Amino acid sequence: AAKQIPKDFLHINDFDKDTIMKILNRAIEVKAIIKSGDRSFQPLKGKSMAMIFAKPSMRTRVSFETGFFLLGGHAIYLGPDDIQMGKREETRDVARVLSGYNDIIMARVFTHQDILDLAKYASIPVINGLTDYNHPCQIMADALTMLEHIGRIENTKVVYVGDGNNIVHSWLLLAAVLPLHFVCACPKGFEPDAKTVEIARSAGISKIEITNDLKEAVKGADVVYTDVWASMGQKEEAEYRKKVFQGFTVDEALMEMAGPNAFLMHCLPAERGIEVTDGAIEAPNSIVFPQAENRMHAQNAIMLHVFGA
Ligand code: CP
Ligand code: NVA
Secondary structure (H helix, E strand, C coil): CCCCCCCCECCHHHCCHHHHHHHHHHHHHHHHHHHCCCCCCCCCCCCEEEEEECCCCCHHHHHHHHHHHHCCCEEEEECHHHHCECCCECHHHHHHHHHHHCCEEEEECCCHHHHHHHHHHCCCCEEECCCCCCCHHHHHHHHHHHHHHCCCCCCCEEEEECCCCHHHHHHHHHHCCCCCEEEEECCCCCCCCHHHHHHHHHCCCCEEEEECCHHHHCCCCCEEEECCCCCCCCHHHHHHHHHHCCCCCECHHHHHHHCCCCEEEECCCCCECCCECHHHHHCCCECHHHHHHHHHHHHHHHHHHHHCC
């Protein structure tokens, strides 16, 4: 049977390569319209979006809210204290109530099951704005940034240095859809989820390496990527992790080892002096700010895709 087209955007590998590339190319088109100052393109006019945040955010909140507004719609921010999903009210009830008022839901939650439940019970599309498991909108923005700066995504070498977290899982799921050389260099015990590594490997199109040797790993990278060592929800482990992750800081010397073609990427927020040095972030080959801006453009195209607009 043909794979059913999902109403939601929850994991990159729910889509095939053609669809992912179609969304990214649409992002480039719509970005050009928005950057030109033209505000006549209002495909989401009259639509409303509920944005559920169980965790803090700058990029995700502002890029979704602004992007949805620029396309003609209205977005409602619901912070951790507003809904208290799963505590004040069950997730399946939240999903059905919001479906009555809104055209789309964007949610940032802790446990991945919450986004799956929202999607299951909502009659409207649900977009994953980060869970403990993955962060697909981020990796779509990263892929867009690579298209712009490297000219391609396929067959690039992306070396992620640090914690095998939600960002790594989304990279692995992208590697299941299009060919990449993806390396995760992390301390022992902080590897990404084994099942997700298996999904990426068994797709059979990408080269996937999980290693503890970051210096060897970064050689010849097109992208060196890092993220915080203690994610949201793990902040009480921050001091312990600082000890275990000794030596995994992305600094200018590591970027030098990566070679002249390597761009530095970071999903932000960054803790300078911890997982990345100030010098590495401020260097000319750092593309972290264009990357952050692309959150909005990638997500605009994702929203247009789920609306079929
Ligand atoms: N990169 C990212 O998702 O940033 P926020 O946590 O600020 O949304
Ligand atoms: N891994 C980080 C990503 C933040 C955008 C976290 O989950 O906190």
